Amino acid sequence: NYWETPEQALAGANAIYNSMLVDGAYMRIFPSLSDGRGDGVKADSPWADLVQVSNFTIPTTSAPVQWVWRDSYLMIGRANQVLANVPDIEMDAALKDRILGQAHFLRGLAYFNLANNFKVVPLVTTPPAGTEDYNPETAPEDALWELIRNDFRAAADMLPVNYRDVSGPDAGDLGRATKGAATGFLAKAELYRQNWQAAADGFAQLVTGPLAVYSLMPDYRDNFLQVNENNAESLFEVQFASPSEVGGADMNWAGEPLATWKQVSAQAVTYGADEYGYSDFLPTQWLYDAYKSERTVDGGVDPRLLTTLASYEPEANSTTIYGNEWPYAEDKIYPRKYTRDGFPGIANEFDFNSGINYRLMRYADVLLMYAEALNELGRTEEAYGYIQQVRDRAKLPDLAEVHPNMTQGEMRERIAHERALELALEGTRINDIIRWGWLYDGDKLAELQAHDAEFTSWSPGNEYLPVPQRELDVNPNLSPNSAN
Amino acid sequence: QESTVSGYVTSMDDEPLIGATVSVKNTTTGTVTDVDGSYRIRAVPGDTLLYTYIGFLNEERVVGPGETRINVLLTGDIAELDEIVVVGYGTQRKSDLTGSVSVISTEDIEKYATNDVAQLLQGRAAGVNVNSDGEPGSIPRVRIRGVGTFGNAEPLYVIDGVPIGTTPRDFNPNDIASVQILKDASAGAIYGSRAANGVVIITTKKGSRNTPLQITYTAYYGLDQVWQDIPVLGREQYQLLNNESQLNGGETVAPGNDPNDPLYIDNIDTDWQAEGFKNGNRMNHNLRFAGGGENVTYNLSLDYFDNEGTLVGNGPDYTRYSVRANTEAEKGIFKVGQSLYYSHSNESPLTYEGLLLAGGRPSLIGDLVVAVPTMPVLDPNRRGGFGGTSSAVERAISLNVIGLNSLIDNRVEADRIFAVTYGELTLLERAGTSLKYKLNLSYDRTFTRDFSFQPGFDLGFFFQKDIPALTDGSRSFSTGLVENTLNFEKDFGNQQLSVLVGQMYQQGNFLFRNGYTEQLTEPYFPVLNNGTNQTASGFETRNVLLSYLARVNYSYDDRYLITGTIRRDGSSRFAPENRYGNFPSIAVGWKLHNEDFLNLPEAIAELKLRGSYGKLGNQEIGDYLYTTSINSNIVYNFNGERVIGGLQTQIVSEDIKWETKTTTNVGLDLALFEGKVTFSGEYYSSETSDILVGVPIAESNGATNTPVVNAGILRNNGLDFNLGYRDFSGPFNFEVSANMATLNNEVVALGGNNEPIFGIGSITEVGSEIGQHYGWDVVGVFQSQEEIDEHAFQDPGTAPGDLIFRDIGGVDENGERTNIPDGIIDANDRTYLGSAIPSLYYGFNFYATFKNFDFTTFASGATGYQINSRLYRDLLHTQGYINYHEDALNRWTPDNPSNVYPRLVAGDPNQNARDSNREGWLQDGTHLRINTVSLGYTLPQGIIEQLSKFRVYATIQNLYTFQSYKGFNPDFISRDLENNPSIFEPGFDFGSFPKPRVYLLGLEVTF
Helix, strand or coil, rough: CCCCHHHHHHHHHHHHHHHHCCHHHCCCHHHHHHHHHHHCCCCCCCCCCHHHHHCCCCCCCCHHHHHHHHHHHHHHHHHHHHHHHHHHCCCCHHHHHHHHHHHHCCCCCHHHHHHHCCCCCECCCCCCHHHHCCCCCCCCCCHHHHHHHHHHEEEEECCCCCCCCCCCCCCCCCCCCCHHHHHHHHHHHHHCCHHHHHHHHHHHHHHCCCCCCCCCCCCCCHCCCCCCCCCCCCCEECCEEEEEHHCCCCCHHHHCCCCCCCECHHHHHHHCCCCCCCCCCCCHHHHHHHHHEECCCCCCEEHHHHHHEEEEEHHHEEEEEEECCCCCCCEEEECCCCCCCCCCCCCCCCCCCCCCHHHEHHHHHHHHHHHHHHHHCCHHHHHHHHHHHHHHCCCCHHHHHHCCCCCCHHHHHHHHHHHHCCCCCCCCHHHHHHCCCCCHHHHHHHHHHCCHHHHEEECCCCCCCCHHHHHHHHHCCCCCCCCC | CCCEEEEEEEEECECCCCCCCCEECCCCEECCCCCCCCEEECCCCCCCCEEEEEEEEEEEEEECCCECCEEEEEEEECCCCCEEEEEECCCCCEHHHHCHHHHHHHHHCCCCCCCCCCCHHHHCCCCCECCCCCCCCCCCCCCCCCCCCCCCEEEEEEEECCECCCCCCCCCCHHHEEEEECCHHHHHHHHHHHHHCCCEEEEEECCCEEEEEEEEEEEEEEEECCCCCCCCCCCCCCCHHHHHHHHCCCCCCHHHHHHCCCCCCCCCCCCCCHHHHHEEEEEEEEEEEEECEEEEEEEEEEEEEEEEEECCCCCCCEEEEEEEEEEEEECCCCCEEEEEEEEEEEEECCCHHHHHHHHHHHCHHHHHHHHCCCCCCCCCCCCCCCECCCCCCCCCCCCCCCHHHCHHHHHEEEEEEEEEEEEEEEEEEEEEEEEEEEEEEEEEEEEEEEEECCEEEEEEECCEEEEEEEEEEEEEEEEEEEEEEEEEEEEEEEEEEEEEEEEEEEEEEEEEEEEEEECCCCCCCCHHHHCCCEEEEEEEEEEEEEEECCCCCCEEECEEEEEEEEEEEEEECCHHHHCECCCCCCCEEEEEHHHHHCCCCEEEEEEEEEEEEEEEEECCCCCCCCCCEEEEEEEEEEECCCEEEEEEECCCCCCCCHHHHHEEEEEEEEEEHCCCCEEEEEEEEEEEECCEEEECHHHHCCCCCCEEECCEEEEEEEEEEEEEEEEECCCCCEEEEEEEEEEEEEEECCCCCCEEEEEEEEECCCCCCCEEEEECCEECCCCCHHHHHHHHHHCCCCCCCCEEECCCCCCCCCCEEECCCCCEEEHHHHHHECCCCCCCEEEEEEEECCCCCEEEEEEEEECCCCCEEEHHHCCCCCCCCCCCCCCHHCCEECCCCCCCCCCCCCCCCCCCCEECCCCCEEECEEEEEEEEEEEECCCCCCCCCCCCEEEEEEEEEEEEEEEECCCCCCCCCCCCCCEECCCCCCECCCCCCCCCCEEEEEEEEEE
8 A cells, every 4th residue: 555654755746746857848848838939939840839839820639738738737646646645644744744845836836837828727636536537627717826826835834945954855855846936936926916915025035035045146057057956046947867867768758657767858959959959949030139239237248148049159259059160150040048059078969868957936037026026016116126136147237227217117118128038948938928918919919029920820819728629529527718 | 799990081182071970870879070080989890880071972981890990081072061160169060050150261371471370361251350561570450340349359369279368470370270260259158258359269280190291391482562652742843832831831941942042952852662662572481291190190390481571671571480399199088289389580670760759750651651852862971871851951850761760770589489288088988978078288478589779870850869779678478378178978869969168277477678778889789788878677467367168069950059158257357356257158050951841942952040149258458457556666856866756647447347248140051052152141239338448538637548447338230241152063163252241330338428539530429430530521622712701710820722611510608519500610510521440341252273273363352431541641731841642733722723622831720631521631441452363283193203292373462452542551450649559540540561562483292
């Protein structure tokens, strides 16, 4: 019999994390579909599914969309097992709390992703007891967000600030969910629901309150390397690793987990430039120009440009790709973030062995979200300082000097711009566009279409991923969404 | 003074005659010859022994003084009406059969050159359907009387009395003495638990008693040639169409296809089918030594089979070496025998790209056909030396199949040992009564080495292997059997009774081990020690079957026959409370031609009515599926250190139980004009309940599997016919026969809430048949914006040239589907588009001899179904960068306002590619395959003294298939998108390997 020992409880928690390593989760498709729908990225793939997602014409039979659905529920199903079974195990209460806290956090995260991408989905919170439970019905949107909040809140209550100071088998583990991660995601969920005060209160804990243990890394690129992972700026990240670190022979795409699974990310090969990777996505010219529109205090290029994008910049002494002379036209641009371009010993991405952790929340994002919540609360002046912390690292001039006394509306625009540059290719842009209502604002939509022509084929409702047809066919209690 | 006379009854060609009647003339004493043709009868000198066997002329012998052994040779009569057939645990005269049994004759078997036993069944017997493709070593799919289950529908193979539980792939067809197929509940009931899908009983050759050593050598050599060609476009037309599609979709054209781009490709025009297919060959040598003495028979055969496939590169190829030794010895009341078989086969299976990239790719043959003509076969600048495409030039995700198949080395080496030994003890034998005990022991083990080496290579874009990798593993399948049976027979003169009781225990074991390593360095020496990241994995499963069986046969006056059978089985695959199942059956027969009161006309040699009813079982699911288990191999890492997680990853149904199939069979056998004309007709109806199948569940359940449950009820019914005419009266002799089977299939229930099960463009729904084609109904092509505006809404991007779909239904306020058109084309407008299962199968056979020449031809086919061809649909794609079928030239353009073929548009906003009945998406599967045309010449006896037989022949196999289907094989094996055999999309051709035409020359010599 299982679920009787503390070891089994902890193994249960570890198994939930594993569901973040698969294709429909953070290994490739979830980041890709999020980035692709934003205005900073366009599809450049012969794989039609990626193009269709990127230009909002997704058929309900889209396989990658189905994988996102499948793998989100994989994570939920595993978290539900832990939450259903671990409470009855006799074990150290603190360890039990940590395990349950992680399960709440990861389940909350999965539902947060589902809510942002599908808007409405079924709410499954217990393992199915029998066939009568196999076909859950679509839950109201509010119920979904209520569960997300409750999960993150429970996680924040139960999780430790870090694992250095705990005693138990998980002592010292880097990469487990922490109180800070749960607090950050709870505040982010409040922000997404436009509960500005609750959001600001949450972020305040991380910025000035008891959880102010985070700081920006001195070098922006530190956040996207295979070294310096789980650093001071990181609230939570998915732990990918190369076979040279953790072994593995079989790709961790999907299916029944095996001991021989690798724990690699395929985002690098998907984003890698022509001949070095599949080049399934390209940055838009707008994103490039947006970086170029900024100058550092010493007159140079925004250092985030060459971390985010691969482009030919003799002025910044950047004329190579994967160690080779720039082989493309001088105006060609490619993604660089989350690829291994420039890593020692990496000639291309075709070994499929990228071990770069995927960062789900960075302190820079917290600062910008905090600033946004403050601005929405009418505390626009207070927002400046937090934004400037992020700009300072990019060596950009003081916002209070270049754009003093912005109105709330101007500040909103400013924050959107700052977020676009700081967080490009990190899967957040489409969520920002949706929650800011830009698609339903004629001027803003025109702007988006100017940024990225893929928005011209957007039609109302299609900013979400459609509920997979296979799932609708199997589950009669499931409702389609606006993208079906 | 009474004594015993014993001996053998054989035919002119030295085959033992099984079931010949030996009687003492003018008495009631009589007996029937055994499986080896032997008999033993009480007689005194001076008695006249009468030997009769239907189809042969009677012989009489007077017992001389002190004579105890009499061997008799019977001469063939006009027809072999009454052969003996092997049924489970015994034999029966064909005329005494009450159940449904088809017999495939040895002569038929010898006429088809293949490595696979199952392949030989195609078209030979009504109701037995074989699907296969042309890949050497691949395993055909055999269906007896349709698909009675959603689960594993392969029949049970019984070789020399042992249910092997796997395919007979490794067995040598040259060893076969006879094949019988048990089709109904009565015939199959003795194998109850596993007979639901039918039983194929294979008996291997034995030696004959008192026969000097006979050496037979047979051999053939043949050339395999792919005769079909899928018409695809050359470079210029490909570029033209692709550019048109990209521009229509608002994309830019690929630099390699753009005449104005410096990267434009105008010097490559690869015809992939011409480059990728080559002539294969097949060869067989068989040497057989057979004979026997007074108490012993022996048969030893050595065999070599080699088939080099028709694809350029490393395979698919198949080679097999086999040896068989069958012996039997007898003394007094003891009889012991054994059959020992060993084979070693080496298969280079068709590479599947799962090795490189999971999911989504077509079959390798599909990839070959759809490859772009702008890709070169060879390219010395790429690692590995083969050509590829680039995302910056061709933009095509196009696989160089020749390259992949040449670079990757896959091998499956299989060693199979199949040993059967039996002992029989005659406990009682006196006038008309016998009691025999038999012990049967067998062990069957297949051990494979699965080797796959993938060197580092660059086949462009999607197909690069940066890190060379090697997997070297093994699988072991073993089955042990212990079986005890008691057989009682009593002859009351005009009544015969036989009773069989038995017990059986069978244990199966599967062991999987795999080794992996990578980063091997050049020059490659692919062994596991030569790489880094060496990883091992493995698992083992077991299953046990415990059974009790009983059968009673009773006949009265050779007019009335009755058979009752029951089997009780316990299977470890179910939870203890569901473990046992009982499978009873009953059958009756009435020989009308033996009824005096009917006064049938003289012309009727035989007229028999028979009927049966019974239950059969099926437990062919994986092991342990009723029990929840924990996967404790779920990896993750913290601080870059691997940790292991564990929990339940799969959902199971704990109360699964036996699947049960209830079958009714009614048959009529008729022979006219002393057997010149034979007819057999049967009607069957079966209902399978508690079907064991993995039913897809919502992914919101978070499981990685589809749980196996007892889902639903399925009904099949149909008619089987065999009709034959033979005339063997002059120098010109001939025989024609035809068989035909109809099939109806209906889903009665699907378990749970009866939710339909969706497959690839298919639906399985209550009240309908399995896997009906399902999708949108196309009514034409939009010619103008006006037409689009007037029609139901399809997509914002719909434009002239797109398909018009019929508005069929919508949903009401409760979300229930209605049949009221709602002005929107969506999933509610899907409808049945046709049957995916043939409604009629047929086979024709013609055999003739003239003097020393013999000629045979054999054809088979099916009709009444439609095929959803992935290959054809891929070739009429509108997006991406692969080649086109020449039908795409007829696409809609403003200048060619086609009402059939839509426009080509990248992105396909209107989803013209969706499942529908548009032209070509569903194709009529009706076909007739000329399987064999063969001409032989036998040297007249005595020309070469040492030879008792010398025959040469020339054969063409798969000469031609009459088909309108635009894929390769209309009798493909259905597979899902992951290339796994599938049930719920029977009409979906994932992409099968073309069946080659084979030109054969063969030789048979007997010394």
